[in-house]
Amino acid sequence: MKLAYFLGCTIPARANSYDAAARQVAKRLDIELVPIEGATCCPPVSIRSLDFKSWLTIAARNLALVERMGLDVVALCNGCYGTLKDANHILRTNEKLRHEINSTLEKLGLKVEGVKEVKQFTEVLCSDYAKSKLLEKMTKKLDGLKVAVHYGCHLLRPSKIVEFDNPEMPRKIDELVELTGAKSIDYQEKLKCCGAPVLAVNERVALELTKQKLLSAKKAGAHCIVTTCPFCGIQFDLFQLKVEDLIKESIELPMLFLPQLIGLSLGIEPQALGLELHRVPWDSIQELIH
Amino acid sequence: MSDREIEFKKPIRTADLDSQFKNEVAKTYEGRTILYCYQCGTCSAGCPVLNALDLMPHQIIRMVLLGLKQEVLESSTIWLCASCYLCNERCPQGVEISNVFFALKNIAAQHHIIPKGLKQLAENLLRLGATAEMTEFQEEERGDLGLPAVPKADSQAIQEILCRTGLDKLIEKKNQSQEEEK
Numbered sequence: 459m460k461l462a463y464f465l466g467c468t469i470p471a472r473a474n475s476y477d478a479a480a481r482q483v484a485k486r487l488d489i490e491l492v493p494i495e496g497a498t499c500c501p502p503v504s505i506r507s508l509d510f511k512s513w514l515t516i517a518a519r520n521l522a523l524v525e526r527m528g529l530d531v532v533a534l535c536n537g538c539y540g541t542l543k544d545a546n547h548i549l550r551t552n553e554k555l556r557h558e559i560n561s562t563l564e565k566l567g568l569k570v571e572g573v574k575e576v577k578q579f580t581e582v583l584c585s586d587y588a589k590s591k592l593l594e595k596m597t598k599k600l601d602g603l604k605v606a607v608h609y610g611c612h613l614l615r616p617s618k619i620v621e622f623d624n625p626e627m628p629r630k631i632d633e634l635v636e637l638t639g640a641k642s643i644d645y646q647e648k649l650k651c652c653g654a655p656v657l658a659v660n661e662r663v664a665l666e667l668t669k670q671k672l673l674s675a676k677k678a679g680a681h682c683i684v685t686t687c688p689f690c691g692i693q694f695d696l697f698q699l700k701v702e703d704l705i706k707e708s709i710e711l712p713m714l715f716l717p718q719l720i721g722l723s724l725g726i727e728p729q730a731l732g733l734e735l736h737r738v739p740w741d742s743i744q745e746l747i748h
Numbered sequence: 749m750s751d752r753e754i755e756f757k758k759p760i761r762t763a764d765l766d767s768q769f770k771n772e773v774a775k776t777y778e779g780r781t782i783l784y785c786y787q788c789g790t791c792s793a794g795c796p797v798l799n800a801l802d803l804m805p806h807q808i809i810r811m812v813l814l815g816l817k818q819e820v821l822e823s824s825t826i827w828l829c830a831s832c833y834l835c836n837e838r839c840p841q842g843v844e845i846s847n848v849f850f851a852l853k854n855i856a857a858q859h860h861i862i863p864k865g866l867k868q869l870a871e872n873l874l875r876l877g878a879t880a881e882m883t884e885f886q887e888e889e890r891g892d893l894g895l896p897a898v899p900k901a902d903s904q905a906i907q908e909i910l911c912r913t914g915l916d917k918l919i920e921k922k923n924q925s926q927e928e929e930k
Contacts, residue, residue, distance in 0.1 A: 467878035470898045471886055498901040503917075504869045505879070506864065507853040510778055512915040516873075516906060548777075555777065562912050566905055613831035617845070625837050629861040648882030651832040651865040657793045659827045663800045667830070711838040732893055 460579070461585075462529040463491035464520070466688075467499045472531040473688035475732025479717035480534055480579055482726050487591050489504050489582065491532070494523050500538040506660055512561075517545035518559045521576075522568040530575040533580060536687035539578040540612030540620075546572050547619045578613055580686045580716060581622060584630045592637060597725035601684070603640040603746040605719070606675035606711075607631050608694070610687035611651050631716065635684060638723035645678035647671050653697075654689035668693045669701045672709050681743050682712045690716055695736050711742040723745055765815035772855065773812055779851030784841040785809045791835035791845045799824045803890055805835060805845055812852070821856040827863050870919050874910055877901030 461623050484491050497520050499505075504523055506513035521542060527649040533539040549556045549573035560569055582588055609628050617625040626649070627706040632642035653667030672694065675683050685691050713736060721731040733740050754858070773779035792804040803811070803825045812821050820826070826849050835845040856862075869879045878901050890897065910916050 459905075465898065467880045467882075467901070470890065471880035471882045473877070474886060474889050474893055474895060477890075478895055481895070489751055493896075493899055495899060496902040496905070498903070498906050499873055499879045501873055502869075502879060503850075504866050505873060506850050507827070507831075508857045508866060509913060509915050509918060510776070510850060512910055512913040515909050519905060519909065519918070535882065540885055562909060567757040567910075568909060611830070611832040611834070616836050616846075651830045651833075651834075655832070656797065656828055657833055658869060659863045660800070660824075663797055663828055667796060695805065730894070731894070 459488065459582075460492060460529060461532040461582070462494050462527050463535040464494060464497060464531050464538055464542065465526075466498070466533065466535045468537065468688045468692075469534055473691055473715075473720065476534060476688055476691065476715040476736045478707045478730065478732040479715055479721045479726075481723065482710070482730055483717045483720050485682060486595055486724055486726075487582075487588050492527065492529065494520070494531075496625070497523055500533075500535075500541040502537045502541060506541075506624070512543060512599045513541070514548065514555065515559050516543055517541050518549055519548055519563060519566065519568060519569045519722055521549065521573055522563055522570040524573050526568075527572060529574055530577060532577045532579055532611045534579045535689070536578065536610040537689055538611040539576065544616075544619055546576050546598075567699045577669075578622070578686065579589045580613060580631060583720065584634050585715065589637060591658060592720065593722070596638065598723050598748055600638040600640040600719070600723055601748070602747060603638075603743060604643045604680050605635050605640045605677065605745050606645050606680035607635055607642050607648070608616070608652065608671065608675075608685040608690055609649070610690045610738050624661065629672055631684075631686070634716070635719065638719065640719070643675075643678050643680055645674045645680065647674035652685075652687075652690040652693040653730055654693045657693075665697060665701055665704055668697050668713060669705065674709055676711050680711065681746065684714050684716055686716045688715075695738050698738050710738060710742065712738050712743060713734065714740065751764045760814070762815070766817040767902060769815045769820075770813050770818040773851050776851045776854070778779065778844075778847040778854070781843045782809060782812060782848045782851075784811065784863075786841055788840060790838050791843075792839060794834045794838055796832060796834065797828050797830055800828055805829075808852070809835050809843070809845065812848075816873065820852060821859055821861060824924035826852045826856060827866075853866075862919065867919050870915060874916055875903065876905040
């Protein structure tokens with residue numbers, strides 16, 4: 459399988475461990491990730507908040523670059539995924555907007571029709587192809603590990619555009635996590651936002667949401683929280699330290715990106731998965747990996 | 749209790765309402781579903797940031813329909829929206845509330861209301877073609893992880909696009925209004 463790889467800007471700037479783990483896992487699944495020459499920021503909802511046309515045109519340019527490659531595109535970040543998926547939907551369904559955007563792209567020598575499919579890396583991991591291959595190659599059992607799965611809003615909603623899983627009761631990542639022998643636990647705030655999208659506007663509100671998520675997962679007995687988005691990941695890892703300062707209480711709940719958890723079950727060295735780079739140490743779960 | 753100081757709410761005067769505001773929102777792609785709202789409050793019931801809001805999401809929608817333009821554009825609610833789309837998902841009338849909020853923020857930005865943090869992100873995008881900036885430290889980190897160097901974003905293409913769509917002037921305008929305040 460060959461996919462155009464949309465890296466975005468937050469992962470290389472703030473979550474390289476996610477990129478490292480995804481590439482390691484992709485290699486073992488015989489998935490080739492091809493870089494997109496000239497790609498830029500997706501751009502995120504914060505730009506959509508300021509100006510819809512600016513957001514749509516830049517997203518359309520990224521999609522036009524992918525179209526030229528003749529491949530489906532896969533994003534690692536839920537933010538990039540949400541943007542590309544939604545923009546692709548708009549461009550394919552709204553002729554007037556597509557025409558207008560193309561008149562701008564024309565000046566850059568590009569044209570957009572809309573790509574066949576925009577995928578999130580998690581969708582690839584949850585496919586039957588990947589699951590059967592993973593089962594073949596898993597060498598470590600993660601029995602006894604209790605995982606709080608966090609899907610991230612833009613992997614689930616708006617569901618009529620995303621179409622990944624049931625938006626009120628998703629199961630796909632939980633099932634994938636349980637292939638490793640780990641248990642996906644239920645926790646009250648499972649579907650709630652991590653707080654990251656509010657960070658640039660009001661840090662205190664963002665931290666409040668992060669606090670609710672972390673404490674809820676911890677209370678339900680989770681050993682770690684697993685996510686598929688760099689924004690959510692940073693919120694649960696780096697900002698966990700700020701939440702601890704705020705509530706004057708330690709939480710110490712390690713955050714793992716989904717490919718890191720899968721990577722561990724495949725027997726990939728923790729260092730190659732970038733686990734040492736996280737701010738909340740993952741030591742507490744090491745002994746649960748046999 | 750009976751002696752407590754009463755704070756009188758400002759009455760809404762029909763003469764102060766902007767009856768065209770709802771149409772201004774409804775004619776945009778993002779705001780096109782707003783007129784379907786029947787005020788059930790489901791959006792507010794599920795909103796993850798509700799406790800931090802000065803006005804609840806369904807109130808914002810109602811205020812747009814009434815024409816309380818200034819109050820809506822000055823409300824912190826529209827900017828605290830996490831764009832989590834839970835309200836879109838649950839609205840029985842198919843109102844895309846998160847998208848309506850994008851439309852409202854776009855209009856607020858045209859009226860020079862832009863939170864500092866978002867302006868910074870837009871400036872990064874204009875300058876680098878990226879909202880998050882990589883430093884040497886991260887480049888080194890990528891090397892240690894055996895990751896390939898990140899191809900440079902085509903920031904020139906981004907600048908051309910944003911000059912055409914006007915985002916460059918939109919955030920400049922804010923600069924001017926800030927200076928005028930000083």
